[in-house]
Amino acid sequence: MTPTLRILYRGPLSSCNYGCEYCPFAKHTEIDAEHDADRRALDRFVAWVGEQRDRRISVLFTPWGEALVRKRYQDAIVTLTNMEHVEKIAIQTNLSCRLDWVERCDKSKLGLWATYHPGEVAREKFLAQCRDADRRGVRFSVGSVGLKEHQEDIAALRDALPEHIYLWVNAYKRQMDYYTPDEIARYTQIDSLFPINTERHPSEGEPCQAGQTAISVDGDGVMRRCHFVRDPIGNIYDSNFADALQPRLCKNETCGCHIGYVHMDRLGQYELYGDGLLERIPVKPVWRALPMSP
Template sequence: MNINMPAKVSLYYRGSLSSCNYACPYCPFSKTVDSRETLERDRQQLDRFTGWVREQADKPYRLSIFFNPYGEALVHGWYRRAMVELSHLPHVDKVAVQTNLSVKLDWTAELNRDKVAFWATYHPGQTSEAQFVSQCMTLYGRGIAFSAGTVGLRESFAAIHSLRHQLPEDVYVWINAFKDRPAYYTPDEVEELETIDPYFRYNLTDYASLGQSCLAGESVFYVQGNGMVKRCYQDKRVIGNIYRHQLEDIAAERPCGMKQCGCYIGYIHMPDQPFAHQYGDRLLERIPLQYQAHEQGSFLGV
């Protein structure tokens, strides 16, 4: 057993789901339709994972869980039910999810709002700004932590400015850099986007990571639906299985084996970078400290 097991562990969970209810042209999952069998397998996998989390109550570590499937999770009831249950477990510190916020949010009233967070992505052309902002404000009014943002495509600049204008100033609006084309942005465009997302330049960077220290595989793990564990979503190496091994036996220092890391959910776990200091305990859901000064919902008297 690893006697140096960290006291806090973060798990990224990704099951068999690979479909989305949106059709964004830059996203491969918008072109996938899961079969009934695949959806049932995904449901069973998540039920098993939720049960495993429930059984970790006597472990010497606390868990934070982030659902980031290939597709939209919250259109499926099993993800909503899992978030509700996990948010009320004493040994779970956080349950977060990547979502397009396209579903009704009445169920969020059942969540333990002190432990949940939403990473909400705006997709211009797939939904109206008014609808997305309304969903965000529902979360805001209920005091549920969230960040909101979109891909920084040049044709979306006007929509990005408008989104920033429509949301309260204490809601962080992030911009994912579009990296499919080298040198996509001009210096003036980078400065323009930084007026909206002051951390945009960090996402624009691809970090030299080969051999560098990273918490992935030590206190951060990527769990697949079948229980297989990888240190990182980009690293193909399997380091264990939560249903066959104790997590404390899987955990170990594992320097990065990739040449570069350019995705937020990867590079934030490099301890030599400043992200832990910039985001504090809201690192997973992408809410910088400067946006945590006010309790979300306070402007609405919640």
């Protein structure tokens, strides 16, 4: 059997029930026709995965918005996790939906990448959702965008979470020199992998699994190496799509997003995350490597 193909799927969905000011899809509402188009694209993708029985497949859903408040995405994940040749199905989510649907999944193949938005949800409400997911036996990581004004909220979340749950912090990179050394140290106390995320890793000419064993796919089936290299390399709905899965060197100057640089060979992220790569759970408990400051 060929190596596992990791797919980052992002369909037309572009609406969210949260209003984060840094997100272009905050509180966006789609019309029925747009939802119908997203549903058709999702159904087609799920059917295609079902046909790839000679290939091991894992999928990370990375929607522009919040997908799990839509029943169609819950049903798609249920269907996909119960396919024998599927290794893992994960999704980025704000964890605002009910979680009873996960009981229909093969939970050994399910992963959640849950993002905490302090300005949109009370911490205790988010923690209650985390406890529910944990009680149900769902593997998940928790994280947040490391805005300065949210540092205390994120630290409190880390203290309240069970120790076995990894909490990651995404560095805010839209402003140069955003963090002071003390702020970097504080976030590193919360997430020992934070310094990796603060960098824009030099990537031009670097070998990367993107385009070979990992691809991004849009609602029309268009394949790209990753979300950050816009040139198409094929279409999964073409019979010869696998011909496009070839080693490639990165053409971008730098790579600063986790879902991009995690595939760079020299950074060793595959070894760090193992089978928790899609849901962002390291193999070993590397978090909380430093004592929390008072």
